[in-house]
Amino acid sequence: MWIVALTLYLSEYLFKKKCPFNSTKSRISAILDKVHSLLADNPGYSLYTCGHSLGGALCTLFGFYAAAHEQTHRLLKEPVRIVSIASPYVGNVKFLLAFQSLERSGKLQHLRIANAEDVVTLMPVVGPRIGIVSPMLAMTTGVANVYKHCGLKLQMKRKEYENGKIYRFSYPQDQSTDESYANEITMLMEDGKNFVLSLKKVVKNEAKIVAGYHSCEEYERRLNIIKNDIGSKTLSALYKDKSIVGLVLDAGYKPVILTTTTQEHFTRISGSETIKKSILGRLK
Amino acid sequence: MKSFFDNLALCGFSSVNELYKKAIPELNLHDESMVMLSGALTIYMVADLRALARKGKATVGIEELQPPITINKILELIKANTRNLVDSGDYDNELEGRIAALENLTRHSNSMLSNVVGKKTRLVEFVDKNDQNELVHAITVNDAQMRITVIFRGSVTKTDFITDAKVAQTRVDNPVHLIDLDTPETMNLHFGFHGKRQHTLFS
Numbered sequence: 001m002w003i004v005a006l007t008l009y010l011s012e013y014l015f016k017k018k019c020p021f022n023s024t025k026s027r028i029s030a031i032l033d034k035v036h037s038l039l040a041d042n043p044g045y046s047l048y049t050c051g052h053s054l055g056g057a058l059c060t061l062f063g064f065y066a067a068a069h070e071q072t073h074r075l076l077k078e079p080v081r082i083v084s085i086a087s088p089y090v091g092n093v094k095f096l097l098a099f100q101s102l103e104r105s106g107k108l109q110h111l112r113i114a115n116a117e118d119v120v121t122l123m124p125v126v127g128p129r130i131g132i133v134s135p136m137l138a139m140t141t142g143v144a145n146v147y148k149h150c151g152l153k154l155q156m157k158r159k160e161y162e163n164g165k166i167y168r169f170s171y172p173q174d175q176s177t178d179e180s181y182a183n184e185i186t187m188l189m190e191d192g193k194n195f196v197l198s199l200k201k202v203v204k205n206e207a208k209i210v211a212g213y214h215s216c217e218e219y220e221r222r223l224n225i226i227k228n229d230i231g232s233k234t235l236s237a238l239y240k241d242k243s244i245v246g247l248v249l250d251a252g253y254k255p256v257i258l259t260t261t262t263q264e265h266f267t268r269i270s271g272s273e274t275i276k277k278s279i280l281g282r283l284k
Numbered sequence: 285m286k287s288f289f290d291n292l293a294l295c296g297f298s299s300v301n302e303l304y305k306k307a308i309p310e311l312n313l314h315d316e317s318m319v320m321l322s323g324a325l326t327i328y329m330v331a332d333l334r335a336l337a338r339k340g341k342a343t344v345g346i347e348e349l350q351p352p353i354t355i356n357k358i359l360e361l362i363k364a365n366t367r368n369l370v371d372s373g374d375y376d377n378e379l380e381g382r383i384a385a386l387e388n389l390t391r392h393s394n395s396m397l398s399n400v401v402g403k404k405t406r407l408v409e410f411v412d413k414n415d416q417n418e419l420v421h422a423i424t425v426n427d428a429q430m431r432i433t434v435i436f437r438g439s440v441t442k443t444d445f446i447t448d449a450k451v452a453q454t455r456v457d458n459p460v461h462l463i464d465l466d467t468p469e470t471m472n473l474h475f476g477f478h479g480k481r482q483h484t485l486f487s
Contacts, residue, residue, distance in 0.1 A: 027411070027419060031434060034409060034423060038432050045430045052324035053438030057474065058419070062434060068459040083320035086438075092453060094471035098460035101467045113317060147453075147474075154317070216325045220385070223317050230313040238313070254466060 032066060039075035046078045052216055053120060056087025060110065060150065064099055067108035079103075081235065082110040082151065086214050088123045089147035093257055096172060099150040103239070104249045110151025111235050115222065117158060117213040119198045121149075122191050148172060152238055152245070154230070156222040167226045169238060171245040174255035180246070181268070182278035189279075308430060322386060323424070323435045326355070329362050329382070331412050331420045331437055332369055342368055355405040355424070359386055404428040 039045060047066065051059035063082035066072050072080065091099075102108035114121040149172065156167045170187070173180040198210045212218055223230075238244055247253055269275050311319065334349050336342040342365050349361065362369070363383050370379055409423040420437035453472035460467045 027421070031421060031423070035432060035434060038408065038423070038425060042425065042430070042432070045425075045432050047432050047434075048320070049434040049436070050320035050323050051327075051436035051438060052321070055324055055327070055436035055438035058421075058436035059434065061473070062436065065459065066434075068463070083316060085317075085321055085324055088474070090474055092472035094458065094468040095473060098458045098464075098467045098471055101460050101464040105464075111313070111317070113321075154313075216321060217382070220318070220321055223314060223321065227314045230317070231315070233313045234310045235313060235316060236310055 028062060028065065031062065032069060032072075035066065036071050036075060039072075043075075044077070046081065047072070047076055048081045048083065050083045050085070051087075052085045052219075053087070053214065056084035056112075057090050060084050060087055060090045060112075063108060063110065064095075064102065067102045068098075073107060079107055079109045082108070083113070084110065084151070085113045085216070085219055086115065086118050086120055087112060087149075088120050089149060091148070091150070092146065093148045096148040096150050097255060097257065100172070100248060100255065103151075104251065104253065109235055109239055112149060112151040112153045113219060113223075114153060114155050115157070115213050115218060116155055116190075116194050117198055117210075119195055119210060120214050122195045152235070156219075156226065165226070165229065166222065167229070169241075169244045171248065173246050174248055174257055176256035178272045178274035179278065182275040185269070185275070186279055311429070320433075323422075323433060324438070325382065326358070326386060327420065327422050327435045327437045329369070329379075330358060330407075330410065330422065332372065333358075333362055333365055334410070334412060336365065336368055336372060341372070349410075351407045351410050353407050355407060358407065359383070363387070 035047060039047065049059040049063045049066070051057075059082055063080050067080040099108070099110075103110070151171075153170045154167060155170065158166070160166055161168055173184060175181040175184065198213070201207070201210050239249070248255060269279070310316075330349075333342060334346060337344055337346040337349055342361075344361055344365075349358070366379055366383060405424050405426045407422060408425050409421075411422075412420040422435045424433045424435065425431075426433070453474060455470050455472050458468055458471040461469050
């Protein structure tokens with residue numbers, strides 16, 4: 001419930017025409033005030049936000065709202081930097097579009113660290129009230145309501161990927177080309193597979209193992225395995241790496257997103273040899 | 285005759301801080317991740333220690349845990365209360381290992397990490413009100429790395445989080461629409477993590 005409260009409060013107090021800074025301040029605008037005054041007292045300092053699990057979702061939201069706030073950029077010369085660890089989904093594709101707009105204008109960077117087998121990072125997909133799996137939501141309400149992750153993802157896996165490494169970087173692409181669209185679908189399928197595998201473990205009374213994939217210790221262990229590989233990189237450099245971010249962050253880029261229903265997605269998939277081939281190739 | 289600082293200003297540096305800033309390279313991705321992970325991990329322990337202190341079950345009172353306080357001091361206090369924290373039930377034997385790992389990060393005096401999580405970091409704000417189960421955040425300032433970090437605590441237990449997640453979304457105004465008209469007017473955010481333990485902002 002508190003995320004609702006948080007977001008309602010945010011829009012209410014920060015962005016509506018009402019007096020934004022009255023005495024009954026929300027937690028988030030109080031944090032923003034404090035941060036702005038710290039930045040004013042310490043010129044040249046940068047702003048970071050982080051958290052694990054639920055804290056990862058919160059820092060993603062906080063970083064987003066901080067970067068969207070004009071005052072932040074009067075005091076800050078660098079992007080707001082979010083480092084979220086094991087964060088669940090935060091918002092839908094419209095949130096992603098807003099988030100990417102801030103990234104495109106250099107106001108925000110987000111390193112999203114996720115273990116491939118960590119179910120929390122693939123949630124929420126199952127809703128007891130609605131009782132359907134997230135991609136299925138697209139059937140009825142259109143893809144705009146499906147959850148989307150944001151930021152540059154560092155995914156770490158128990159076993160190696162095809163390239164022999166246990167990690168890979170990726171960045172959410174739009175659906176402008178058949179390749180990017182096919183890639184999105186196959187990534188979703190991989191996530192789904194990991195989710196099912198983890199659920200299987202829970203059913204087999206191995207919930208402790210699944211919870212282990214989500215623990216700070218497991219994240220630390222995997223980060224140390226890839227220390228030499230990622231130790232030569234920086235977040236800013238990754239944000240400039242076209243082989244990871246593609247064209248989506250280019251100045252003036254207009255993302256192409258299908259905000260339509262599943263029927264239209266099916267039509268696009270069945271109409272494109274590239275997409276079909278790519279999906280079948282990945283399935284092998 | 286122009287002073288050193290006037291010359292700096294002529295070179296385009298508006299303040300000494302800015303000059304200093306130019307000398308600080310961005311952390312590499314491994315150090316960055318470890319620093320942020322340490323922060324995310326420490327906030328769980330600090331909140332738990334403060335809760336114990338409030339109940340009078342720690343070796344220190346809550347007033348000794350109020351910011352401003354250095355991170356090193358906090359780690360010292362957590363270490364002194366290892367047994368109390370384990371007895372409180374939320375930790376198993378992993379706690380000692382965690383503390384050792386954090387100490388290790390701060391001990392190596394030459395490493396970048398020690399500058400970020402070590403003695404040069406001050407905790408300037410820690411808000412956990414009275415309820416251990418509500419939204420908890422901390423703000424730290426590090427003068428060596430010249431950074432301000434806002435840290436949020438995760439869910440109280442890992443399993444609670446897994447059971448409590450829901451799929452519903454709520455529509456809110458998109459603040460970026462005011463800056464970039466190409467972005468949608470509204471957006472959907474996670475409706476929240478339902479549950480008896482997560483009623484936080486208004487309770």
